[in-house]
Amino acid sequence: MGEIPEGSSATWPVHIEVRLSRNSTARFDSIRQAVHEFITTSFGAVIWPSTAIDGWETIPKLETSVERIYASESSCPNRSIPISQANLQIHVFQPYPDDTYDECTGGGDGEEEVVSATVCEMPSRSLEGLWESLIYADGTKSKLLDYIYATISLSDADVDFNIVSWNRVVLLHGPPGTGKTSLCRALAQKLSIRLAHRYDHARLLEINAHSLFSKWFSESGKLVQGLFGSVMEMIEEGNRFVVILIDEVESLTAARAAAMAGTEPSDGLRVVNALLTQLDKLRHKKNVLVMATSNLPKAIDSAFVDRADIVQYIDLPPKEAIYQILHSCLLELIKRKLVQSTEVPDLKYANFLLQDHPDELPDAPDRDTQLAFNLMKLAQRCRDHQLSGRALRKLPVLAYATYGVAFNQGVTPGRGEPRPGTPVEIWLDAMEKVIDDKRLEREKMEL
Structure with missing residues (x-):
């Protein structure tokens, strides 16, 4: 990408996230003003999105209250x-x-209570960094954020629901391990930060879909109604934003057609009807978002799918996204001194290095080009074997455990003397062997 032309009058939004320490009592608006003044007068000439901002530690007001300042995403290319x-x-x-959560329980007449949902106060320290770790090639994260901002703007403008309608429901579907549930949690975390100026509190409520099917006939619909009654109480407090996550939503919305045909219990029909009724009640509330995930979209009731404003397919990562995921893993290992300190080319630089030699190395390549080529080759192999994002992030662990890279780094037993870390090339070679092992195991399973 080129730089912004000199003399251009265009401005680009850059989101700056400022995390305060747990014991800070500083006013948010005071910190916001101090950060703005620091960045515009003392920080430097340019700002780099997706990087931490340094230098604020010398300012007393910030040094005593702030833990981290991070330049998050920007729409600038x-x-x-x-x-x-x-x-x-x-x-x-x-x-x-991390442990700030509660449980929602419910039960029918004569039935013991069951945990139907967990409630987490947001933003949560345990979810920090999750948004940045999720890498998609099709702008999925930006699409979801833009959707939220659009619904807020429409609500603020008092748009007539009878003319322009939306339901505040998002459905993510796709193969297992592609990060659907993690993306929902990360979005909830992101919204709790981005909307802090509008809402004093935020909550993530994760519904345990399987627990809502009562062991007593006909009680499941009542459990759904009871749960959403608790949700409505949360939402009625207008200073709180609530994100509802229904994981494996097909468990709740098994097609009514099957129920009416007699192939599914009638209790399942009651659950679907109860859920759809509650969603219709929530659509008029400004401070709620419903997110659902599914590995089996064909099993979802069509009426639920129709209520979703966004139905987003989350695919297995393409080669470019795999490169970025593996690159982030290597950076973390380098940071923890498990890999020797090395400049590993990011995707943009790798594409530049390999633009004339995408399929083979040039004669006498330098180390950057060699690393970029090897990592891109590894990414292609992962794609060929259809590895999910979950499986990709396990590769370093399996390489560490299986092929001895752990013995070339770390602390010498009994001496406490640090070793320099393993060369990155050894890690790449070990991860490639792990992929071969996975292929062989899969072939055995298919016999």
């Missing part, structure tokens, strides 16, 4: 943005501890 052309959107937040 360039890698860096001049400060003079950056429209800073500063979001100050104070995360809850």
Whole structure:
């Protein structure tokens, strides 16, 4: 990507996320103003999205209250943005501890209570970094954020629901391991930060779909109604934003056609009807978002699918996304000194290095080109074997455990003397062997 032309008057929104320490009592607006002043007067000439911002530690007001300042995403297509052309959107937040959660229970007449959902206060420290770790090639994350902003703008404008209608329901479907549930949690975390200026609190409510089927006939519909009654109480507090996550939604919305044909229990029909009724009640509330995931979209009731504003397919990652995932894994291993300190080319630089030699190495390549080629080759092999994002992030663990890379780094037993870490080439070779092992095991399973 080229740089923004000099003299251009265009401005680009850049989201700055400011995490406060747990014990900070500073006012958010005061911190927001101090961060804006620091970036525009003392930080430097350009800002780089998707990087941490340093240098604020010398400012007393920030040093005593702030833990981290991060330049998050921007719609600008360039890698860096001049400060003079950056429209800073500063979001100050104070995360809850990891264990700040509760449980919603319910039960029918004469039935013991069951845990129907868990409730997590947001933003949660345990979910930090999850949004950045999810890599998709088709702008899925931006699409979801833009959708939320659009519904908020329409609500603020008091658009007539009878003319322009939306339901605040998103359905993500696709193969297992592609990050659907993680994306829902990451979006909830992101919204709790981005909407902190509008709502004092945020919650993520994860519905345990399987628990809503009562062991007592005809009680499941009542359980759904009871659960959403609790949700409605949360939403009625207008200063709270609530994200509802229904994982494996097909468990709740098994097609009514099957129930009416007699091939599914009539209790399943009651559950679907109860869920659809509750969704219709929620659609008029500004401070709620319903997200659902499914590995089996054909099993979902068509009426539920019709209510979803966005039906998004989450595919297995393409080669370019795999390269970025593996690149992020290597950077983490380098940061933890398990891999020798090395400049591993990112995707943009790798494409530049390999633009004239995409399928073979040039004569006498330098180390950057060699690394880019080997990592791209590994990414292609992962794609050929249809590895999910979940499987990709396990590769370093299996390489570490299986092929001895652990013995070339770390601390010498009994001495406490640090070793320099394993060369990155050894890690790449070990991960390639793990892929071969996976292929052989899969072939055995198919026999």
